[in-house]
Amino acid sequence: MDAVHPRVLGYLGRALSLELTAVQQYMTQASLVDLWGDQPSAERFRSETVEEMQHAERIVQRMLALGVAPAASQLQPATHAADLVGLLELNAELEQQLVDHYSEASRFCTLINDRSNGDFFRALLEDEQHHSRDLEAWLTELGGRRNRGYARYGGRASF
Numbered sequence: 001m002d003a004v005h006p007r008v009l010g011y012l013g014r015a016l017s018l019e020l021t022a023v024q025q026y027m028t029q030a031s032l033v034d035l036w037g038d039q040p041s042a043e044r045f046r047s048e049t050v051e052e053m054q055h056a057e058r059i060v061q062r063m064l065a066l067g068v069a070p071a072a073s074q075l076q077p078a079t080h081a082a083d084l085v086g087l088l089e090l091n092a093e094l095e096q097q098l099v100d101h102y103s104e105a106s107r108f109c110t111l112i113n114d115r116s117n118g119d120f121f122r123a124l125l126e127d128e129q130h131h132s133r134d135l136e137a138w139l140t141e142l143g144g145r146r147n148r149g150y151a152r153y154g155g156r157a158s159f
Helices: 006-035 039-065 084-111 115-141
Strands: none
Touching: 006 039, 006 084, 006 115, 039 115, 084 115
């Protein structure tokens, strides 16, 4: 096994932290919108939870294959809002953090000629870009980022 650049290991650790933050956030939001009586959105958030957990598992497997003990060191607190549009806006911000992180990590791997890890980060980047597009489409469907008071989804926050 070739030595892995310490910065690549740092990217993997940060990626694990971001993915587990997303798991925590989507899981929390699924429960919150379920309390609001919006079961379809709760199911969608639960599906997102599973997808992000699969990303986290891929990162853990990658780290173990590289001989590194996985450690998510900086989970961000789950965020919440008074309505579904607000939740989706917060999720779009988190997804953008993931896209930015994977983009930076893949560029760095290209710079140091680490094709294997670069390909790994690019695959995750593509997944997160797709996820970001889905979130933006959902936001647009609900009236976009400008219409925070979408009547069907909120009015009252219970958290």
